Amino acid sequence: MKDIYIKYKELINYIIFGVATTAVNYIVYAVFTIVLPLNYQVANLIAWFLSVLFAYITNKYYVFNSRSWDISRIFKELISFFAARVFSLGVEAVILYVGITLMSGNSLIVKLIDNVIIVIINYIFSKLFIFKQK
Structure with missing residues (x-):
């Protein structure tokens, strides 16, 4: 088991923290759409x-x-990370609009499907462009 973890450590950790990030995203979204009934896009x-x-x-x-x-490295990573996430936010807004507004889907179910797609897109950007090894 340890050998498998070592071999696939990056991917396993990405999945673990991707799930945690998705949980943060989903819980905050649920709170703001159910508890404080804000517009789903807000x-x-x-x-x-x-x-x-x-x-x-x-x-x-x-x-x-x-x-x-190093401040310059953090700044570069942070700018790149947020830029990639802005792209995926646009994809996410489209998925939510189509799923909720056009198809009258359940907001929380559409959001869950959306999160799976976004996690994959974000991994690709992070791996290839943001945290690439030199």
Whole structure:
């Protein structure tokens, strides 16, 4: 089991922290759409921002082992990370609009399906562009 973890550590950690990030995103979204009945797009924006901050920290340290705390490196990573997430936010807004507004889907179910798609997109961007090893 340990050998499997070592071999696939990055992917396993990404899945673990991806699930945790998704949980942060989903819980914040649910709170803002159910408890404080905000428009689903506004709730999604708040959930997105908080989950992206969480994801940056966990991806940097635990997934891609970017140990550099040099300010210029952090700034570059953070800008790249948020830029990639802005792209995925656009994809997410479209998925939610189509699923909820056009197809009259259940907001929470559409959000769950959306999160699976977004996790895959975000891994690709993080792996290839943001935390790439030199």
